[in-house]
Amino acid sequence: xxxxxxxxxxxxxxxxxxxxxxxxxxxxxxxxxxxxxxxxxxxxxxxxxxxxxxxxxxxxxxxxxxxxxxxxxxxxxxxxxxxxxxxxxxxxxxxxxxxxxxxxxxxxxxxxxxxxxxxxxxx
Numbered sequence: 001x002x003x004x005x006x007x008x009x010x011x012x013x014x015x016x017x018x019x020x021x022x023x024x025x026x027x028x029x030x031x032x033x034x035x036x037x038x039x040x041x042x043x044x045x046x047x048x049x050x051x052x053x054x055x056x057x058x059x060x061x062x063x064x065x066x067x068x069x070x071x072x073x074x075x076x077x078x079x080x081x082x083x084x085x086x087x088x089x090x091x092x093x094x095x096x097x098x099x100x101x102x103x104x105x106x107x108x109x110x111x112x113x114x115x116x117x118x119x120x121x122x123x
Contacts, residue, residue: 001053005113008042009106015074016093016102022081023089031082035075037068042109057115063108070105073098 022028037043046064054060077098080089092098 001116002113004045005109005116008045009109009113011041012070012102012105012109015070019074019077019081019089019093019098022078023086023093028078028081029074031075031078034078035071037064037071040071043067043071054112054116057112059108059111059115063105063112066101066104066108070098070101073101 018029033039038047046067051060051064073092073096077089077092080086080092
């Protein structure tokens, strides 16, 4: 299970790369898909198996909420890029709400991974 969470952390971090690429003229992710929290692999897991297995673990509900907020922030960055507000998009990515929430999601995933490791080791 900890390896799965590591994969989710890596996939989450890839959003930074995808959005950075879009800012510099690359393909812009589809906003309707990118701004919802139950389409990506992590979101499917959070709303499905992860909730069933770990929904009562401390921090899981916060992870679900921060993940939802993250995807809303992704949508806002995409909106800025689509409006040719590239400088604002760069600021959002570097030090805005997107950056803050992204870091919080990674921290919550790391804490969940560590909690699960403790359970796995105790069994």
